[in-house]
Amino acid sequence: MTVAPGTLVLAGTPIGDIADAPPRLAEELAGADVVAAEDTRRLRRLTQALGVQPKGRVVSYFEGNEAARTPELVEALLGGARVLLVTDAGMPSVSDPGYRLVAAAVERDIKVTAVPGPSAVLTALALSGLPVDRFCFEGFLPRKAGERLSRLREVAGERRTLVYFEAPHRLDDTLAAMAEVFGAERRAAVCRELTKTYEEIKRGPVGELAEWAAEGVRGEITVVVEGAPEKIEELDADELVRRVRVREEAGERRKEAIAAVAVEAGVPKREVFDAVVAAKSAQKPL
Secondary structure (H helix, E strand, O other): OOOOEEEEEOOEEOOOOHHHOOOOHHHHHHOEEEEEEOOHHHHHHHHHOOOOOOOOEEEEEOOOOOHHHHHHHHHHHOOOOOEEEEOOOOOOOOOOHHHHHHHHHHHHHHHHHHEOOOHHHHHHHHHHHHOOEEEEEEEOOOOHHHHHHHHHHOOOOOOOOEEEOHHHHHHHHHHHHHHHHHOOEEEEHHEOOOOOOOOOEEEEEEEHHHHOOOOOOOEEEEEEEOOOOOOOOOOOOOHHHHHHHEEEEEEOOOHHHHHHHHHOOOOOOHOOOOOOOOHHHHOOOO
């Protein structure tokens, strides 16, 4: 007898205030055959707060064991189990474990559904005071300074509002890097401890926010940054080349200088690069 596959349920959990838990979350926690949790201790605190006792098997599912545990959960799903996936806060797979399991389930034609819940991304966007009609989520930036700058330069000309997660002890370095790449006057909002007792939304130019964060910040952090302006300055090719030269003389590598000038001028990096190449071909000093 062939057993019909079960269902994978992705459940959003509160990002702070436990009262924000969706009503269906308690039902799913009580009825699932398997509950896969990013942190089983935090799951225990959640179920106690909701007055729920899971009837199914509880297993850990976090970054360190995600690859090894996914096949086990897929087998349970193929055997007809209802598997509930929860992370510490917010929606599974959004900068949290989950994508690997969803992809594996989809590949095996297993039904995947969700219990919508609180989202730090959308909550921060709504509170930021910045445009929210178009946005892109960039997750966590790299920890190493050079890689972080490179990632920021990739989106320096992005017109949509940008959303990032960041650890509190790296926030000052991240905001300083944003000021360097995006310009110190680019508007931003640092959203701290959303929906929690000490919730704080700090808004202002990214350069000023970097100075504020240098004093030390605690808690869960979401950073919302204004998109790039449509056009900052109208610069001809000679001026673009001149600005690249000034930055190189100050010690910047040509690649970084070109990226920075592109941001200043509000033009694609290719336009600045082509101007530099043309100047070199014409033997104009760089």
